[in-house]
Amino acid sequence: MSRETVTSLETPNKQPLVIWVIFFATIISFMGLGLVDPILPAIAVQLDATPSQVSLLFSSYNLITGIAMLITGVVSSRIxxxxxxxxxxxxxxxxxxxxxxxxxIWQIVGFRGGWGLGNALFIATALSAIVGLSTGGTAKAIILYEAAIGLGISVGPLLGGELGSISWRGPFFGVSILMIIAFLALLLKMPKLEKPKVKSSVLDPIKALKYPGLFRLGLTAFLYNIGFFTLMAYSPFVMELDEHGLGYVFLGWGLCLAVTSVFIAPRLQERFGTIKSMTAMLILFALTLLAMGIWTDSKEVIIIAVIVAGLFLGTNNTLITTAVMEVAPVERATASAAYSFVRFFGGAVGPWLANKLAEVYSPHVPFIVGAIFVLLAMASVATGRKHLHHVDRISH
Known part of the structure; x- marks a missing residue:
């Protein structure tokens, strides 16, 4: 798309109209993640499934999303x-x-895999589109993208709790209806963009991982996502709340995530730098999971910790996404696909591992193990400074 075309589409706040269409669609897309959270215990009861089996709803979704990241560039560069x-x-x-x-349960797990394929095609392309078409630079574009994610994740559980209280099927049908709205909005309002002159290969994201900085961030996100999805997929089973209650808890979590991703992350980045801020957020998240592991029997502690964790997760998501977009000398879409390919495997491992550990050992163990993985993520960043130091220079 030419610069002139983008300028002609700009709205009064200096962002092109196409950005707000993608922003809206991204909100609805990420509602799908939190929408399912309040119904996990209900699915386990009504379909006679164990928590670890229900957790595969996240695992299959994230596994296929990660693998499909290898083809997102191939598809977008051709169609x-x-x-x-x-x-x-x-x-x-x-x-x-x-x-x-x-x-x-196994039908749902399988269909969630297909859902993950759609998720991969959308989120990888949406991020590169927002970064490439927005005005104001990479950092502001990523903040806008993270804001859409935060809004989607925060509103999703509330809607999921309401629909889930009627039937566990409600949130799934709710996602379908909302995504039909997003489909129509993009179909009618998004202009046709020029295809890239160079066709991407399936191997491009894998080759991009040869850059130590990008590989280091991918490894960090892989480890961190195990902790992230321990919180997402396991904590609903220990809070002992109904669908409404879980919806409100994860609404609070999502709002904290949204606010910090937009307002706090840029300030920390400007004052302390990307790497120091990321390290601090990972330590705070690990301590939160550790507290959940120690006081697992206290419903109040778990609820407060889940909400507070949103503060650290929102900040870290923006910081690490900003770093990924600048760390390697490759196309942004390729960098995003390479990073996501690695990190979503953490999202596949985390949910199943957490619930299996609870079944085999005790309810405390998943949170403690999750905290250990997040501390390993922090160590990955801290020991890889020589490959990441230029990110702070760019951020400033």
């Missing part, structure tokens, strides 16, 4: 950004609807 986004949304509409129509 264009607009149709890649629309294809991703279409997959989500179909597979979320099929999951809601399922009668067994």
């Amino acid at each position: 264009g950004i607009k149709w890649t986004l629309l294809t991703g949304i279409l997959f989500t509409i179909v597979f979320a609807g099929l999951a809601g129509s399922s009668n067994g």
Whole structure:
């Protein structure tokens, strides 16, 4: 898309109209993650499944999302950004609807994998589109993207709790309906963008991982995501709340995540630098998980800790995404795909591991193990400073 075209699309606040269309679609896309959280215990009871089996709803989704990151560049470079986004949304509409129509846990797990394919096509392309088309630089574009994620994640559990109180199928059908709205908005409002002149290869993201800085951030996110999804997929089972209660807890968590990703992360980045701020947030998140592991029997501690964790997660998400966009001399879409390919495997391991540890050992163990993985993520950043120091120079 030419600079002149972008300028003609700009709204009064200096962002192109296309950015706000993608922003809206991103909010709805990420509602799908939190929408499912309040119904995890209900699915376990009504489908006679164990918590570790139910946690595979996250694992299959994240596993396929991670693998599919290898083809997002291939697809978008051949059919264009607009149709890649629309294809991703279409997959989500179909597979979320099929999951809601399922009668067994393994059917839902399988359909969540198809949903993950749609998620991969959408989120990788949306991030590179927002960064590439927005005005004001990479950092502001990523803040906008993280704001959309935060809004989607925070509103999703509230809607999921309300729909889930009617039936566990409600949130799945809710995602389908909302994504139909997003599909129509993009179809009608998003202009056709020029395809990249160079066609991407499946191997491009893997080759990009040869850059030590990008590999280090991917490894950090892999370890950190195990802790992240321990909180997401395991804590609902120890809070002993109904769908409404879980929805409100994760609403608080998501609001904290949204606010810090937009307002706190840039200030910390400017004052202390990306790497120091990221290290501090990982330590604070690890301590939060450790507290949850010690006081697992206290419902009040778990609820407060989940909400407080949103403060650290929102800040860290913005910091690490900003660093990824600048750390390697490759196309932003390729960097995003490479990083996401690695990090989503952590999101696949974390949910199942946490619930399995609880079943085999005790309810305390998953949070403690999650804290250890987050501390390892912090160590990955701290020991890789020589590969990441230029990120702080760019950020400033």
